[in-house]
Amino acid sequence: MIEVDVRLKLGSFSLDVAFANGAGVTALFGHSGSGKSLTLGIIAGLTKPDAGYVRLDGEALVDVARNIFVPVSRRRVGLVFQDSNLFPHLSVKQNLLFGRWFAPRGERRIEFDAVVETLGIGDLISRSPTLLSGGERQRVAIGRALLSCPRLLLLDEPLAALDMKRKLEILPLIERVRDEFDVPIVYVSHAVEEVARLASRVVVIDGGRVKFVGDPADAFNRLANSPAMNRFDRSSVLTGSIVEASAPYGLTKLTHPSGTIWIEGLAGQPGGVARVIVNATDVVLSLLPPHEISARSVLWGRVANIQFEGPIATIEIELKEDGPLLATITRGALEDLSLKEGSHVYALFKTAALDERSIGVANA
Amino acid sequence: MQDFLPAAFFELSPAEWTAIRLSLRIATVATLVSLPFGIVTAYALARCQFPGKTLVNGVVHLPLVLPPVVTGFVLLMLLGRKGVFGPSLAQIGIVFSFRWTGAAVACAVMGFPLMVRAMRLSFEAIDRRLDMASQTLGANRIWTFLLVNLPLAAPGIIVGAILAFAKALGEFGATITFVSNIPGETQTISAAIYSYTQVPGGDESAMRLTIVAVIIAFSALVASEIIQWRAQKRLGRAE
Numbered sequence: 001m002i003e004v005d006v007r008l009k010l011g012s013f014s015l016d017v018a019f020a021n022g023a024g025v026t027a028l029f030g031h032s033g034s035g036k037s038l039t040l041g042i043i044a045g046l047t048k049p050d051a052g053y054v055r056l057d058g059e060a061l062v063d064v065a066r067n068i069f070v071p072v073s074r075r076r077v078g079l080v081f082q083d084s085n086l087f088p089h090l091s092v093k094q095n096l097l098f099g100r101w102f103a104p105r106g107e108r109r110i111e112f113d114a115v116v117e118t119l120g121i122g123d124l125i126s127r128s129p130t131l132l133s134g135g136e137r138q139r140v141a142i143g144r145a146l147l148s149c150p151r152l153l154l155l156d157e158p159l160a161a162l163d164m165k166r167k168l169e170i171l172p173l174i175e176r177v178r179d180e181f182d183v184p185i186v187y188v189s190h191a192v193e194e195v196a197r198l199a200s201r202v203v204v205i206d207g208g209r210v211k212f213v214g215d216p217a218d219a220f221n222r223l224a225n226s227p228a229m230n231r232f233d234r235s236s237v238l239t240g241s242i243v244e245a246s247a248p249y250g251l252t253k254l255t256h257p258s259g260t261i262w263i264e265g266l267a268g269q270p271g272g273v274a275r276v277i278v279n280a281t282d283v284v285l286s287l288l289p290p291h292e293i294s295a296r297s298v299l300w301g302r303v304a305n306i307q308f309e310g311p312i313a314t315i316e317i318e319l320k321e322d323g324p325l326l327a328t329i330t331r332g333a334l335e336d337l338s339l340k341e342g343s344h345v346y347a348l349f350k351t352a353a354l355d356e357r358s359i360g361v362a363n364a
Numbered sequence: 365m366q367d368f369l370p371a372a373f374f375e376l377s378p379a380e381w382t383a384i385r386l387s388l389r390i391a392t393v394a395t396l397v398s399l400p401f402g403i404v405t406a407y408a409l410a411r412c413q414f415p416g417k418t419l420v421n422g423v424v425h426l427p428l429v430l431p432p433v434v435t436g437f438v439l440l441m442l443l444g445r446k447g448v449f450g451p452s453l454a455q456i457g458i459v460f461s462f463r464w465t466g467a468a469v470a471c472a473v474m475g476f477p478l479m480v481r482a483m484r485l486s487f488e489a490i491d492r493r494l495d496m497a498s499q500t501l502g503a504n505r506i507w508t509f510l511l512v513n514l515p516l517a518a519p520g521i522i523v524g525a526i527l528a529f530a531k532a533l534g535e536f537g538a539t540i541t542f543v544s545n546i547p548g549e550t551q552t553i554s555a556a557i558y559s560y561t562q563v564p565g566g567d568e569s570a571m572r573l574t575i576v577a578v579i580i581a582f583s584a585l586v587a588s589e590i591i592q593w594r595a596q597k598r599l600g601r602a603e
Contacts, residue, residue, distance in 0.1 A: 046496055072499040073508075079500040085493045089515045089598070098511075102502025128598075148501045 006042050006052035015208040025185045027199035035208040036188045040154050044079050045072035077152045078145030082160050084137040086129035092140050093125040099148025108149050115143045118176050135166035153185045196237050196277050221323040234280035236325045242272045257320035259299035262351045263359050282353040283327035286346045287337055295348040303343045317347055382548055383556035391532035394471035395525050406483030428477040436541025466543035467550045471535045475528030486520020519595030523588045530584040553577050
C-alpha cells in the first residue's frame with residue numbers, strides 16, 4: 001500500500017499531489033513538466049517535499065510534520081530511469097547483484113535466476129553494459145532494481161528512450177514482472193498505450209495537480225473528451241473477455257457486453273480479460289448491422305455526445321458496462337446518417353488497426 | 365664522438381645516485397601521503413556543498429599561483445623549528461626542518477593543486493544519476509563513494525597522482541627555501557643540478573641529472589596517457 005500526499009514549491013512551479021494504491025501498477029500520467037517525475041523523485045527520496053508524507057505499508061518514508069526523512073539508501077525502493085544508468089565499470093552480473101548485497105538477508109526473496117529468466121538476459125550477464133543495446137540495457141536496469149528486493153518499484157518513463165520495436169519487446173516483460181514478482185509498481189509515463197496496458201490505477205497529473213484518479217478506462221475516456229487533445233490522440237479503452245483463440249487465422253475473439261471484438265494474435269486464455277485501445281480515427285459508424293464488410297469488430301451503442309471541431313465531429317458512443325467509445329467522422333457523414341444524441345449506431349473498427357501496443361491481456 | 369662523449373659520461377657518480385634515490389623517495393612519500401587527502405578534497409569540491417567551499421578551493425590552488433619561494437617561506441614560518449607549529453610538533457618527535465621529510469611536505473604542498481585538479485575533473489565527469497542509482501539500490505553515501513565514484517574516477521586519480529609525483533621530482537623553490545639544500549638529506553635532483561651548475565666542472569654532472577630528470581618526467585607523462593586511454597576504452601568511451 002502506497003500513500004502519497006505531498007506539496008513542494010520550486011520557483012514558479014508548485015506541486016500538490018495526493019493518491020494511494022495497493023498492489024499492481026499505479027501510473028502517474030501527464031505531459032512532460034507536469035510534475036510526475038518530481039513526484040517519483042519525492043517517493044524515491046531524491047527530493048524533499050515542503051510538506052506532506054509518503055507512506056509505504058503504513059511506514060512513513062517522509063513525513064514533514066513528524067520530521068521523518070528516511071534516506072534514499074534505506075527506503076528500499078527500486079528506481080529505473082529513462083536511460084538505464086547502469087554502472088559502466090561493472091559487468092552486467094555485477095550490476096544485477098549490486099543492490100542485492102545491501103538488501104537485508106532475510107528479505108532477499110527475489111531470486112537471481114528467476115529475474116534473469118523472466119527478463120531474458122541470461123546471455124548478457126558476463127558482458128559489459130557499455131556493449132549492450134538500449135533495450136538490453138533497460139532490461140538489465142529493471143532486473144537490477146528488482147534484485148535489490150525493493151518494497152516498491154519506481155519506473156520513470158522506462159521505455160521513452162527506446163524505438164517502437166524495443167518498446168514492444170519490453171512492455172510484455174514489465175507485465176510479467178508485474179504478475180510474477182509481488183512488488184507494487186509506480187509507473188511514470190506520458191504514453192497512453194503503456195499506461196492502459198499496465199496500470200490498474202491511473203493518476204493523471206497536470207500542472208502539478210492531480211486531475212483524476214481512477215482506472216485506466218475512465219481516465220483515458222475522460223482525457224479524450226478534453227478539448228486539448230488532438231483528434232489523432234483521442235482513443236477509448238475497451239475491456240472484453242476472451243472467448244476463444246481462433247488458431248487457423250491467428251486471431252482471438254473477445255466478447256463485450258455491446259458486441260464482439262477480434263484482436264490479432266493468440267492472446268491469453270479463455271475467461272481472461274483483454275484491454276484494447278481504439279483510436280477514434282479508426283472507428284467507422286453504420287446505422288444498419290454491417291454485413292459483407294471486412295471490419296470484424298462491431299459494437300452497438302447509443303450516441304451520447306457530439307462535439308464539433310471544424311469539419312470534424314467527435315462522437316461519444318455509450319456502451320453497456322464499459323466506458324464510451326469515441327469515433328471521429330466528418331460533419332458530412334454525420335448529416336448523411338442524421339446522427340443525433342440518442343441515436344443508436346453500430347461502431348466498427350479494423351482488427352488490423354490495433355497494434356501490439358494497444359492490446360493488454362490479463363489472465364483470469 | 366668518442367672524444368666528445370666518453371663512455372664514462374653515462375656512469376652516474378655516487379653523489380648523483382644519492383640525489384636520484386632521494387628525489388624518488390621524497391616524491392613517492394609526498395605523493396602517497398597526500399593521495400587520500402587529495403581524493404577527499406577533490407570529491408568534496410566536486411560533489412559536496414559546504415560553507416567556505418570557495419575558500420578551501422582557493423587555499424588548495426594557492427601554491428599553483430604563488431611564487432614557490434613564498435610557499436617555502438610560509439612552510440618555514442608554520443612548520444620550521446621556530447615556526448608556529450614547529451615547536452609543538454618537535455615535542456611529539458616530528459621535525460621537518462632540514463630533513464627529507466620536510467622536503468616531502470614541501471613537494472606534497474606544491475603538487476597538491478595539480479593532484480586535486482585532475483581528480484576533481486574526473487569526479488565531476490561522473491553522471492550524478494549513477495550516484496542516485498547506487499543509493500536507490502541501498503548503498504549509502506560512503507558505499508556509493510567506494511563502489512561507484514572511486515572506481516569510475518580511478519583514471520583521474522592515477523593521473524593526478526602521477527602529476528603530483530612529477531611535480532615533486534621537479535620541485536625546487538619551496539623545498540630549498542623550507543629545508544635548504546643538504547646533500548644526502550634534502551638535495552633532490554633539481555637542487556643537485558642547481559648546485560652542480562654553481563661549481564667549476566659540474567656541468568657534466570648537471571647534464572647527466574638533467575637527462576635522468578627528462579626520462580623520469582617523460583615516463584610519468586606517457587604512463588598517465590596510457591592509463592587514461594585504457595580507462596576510456598574500458599568504459600566504452602574511446603573514439
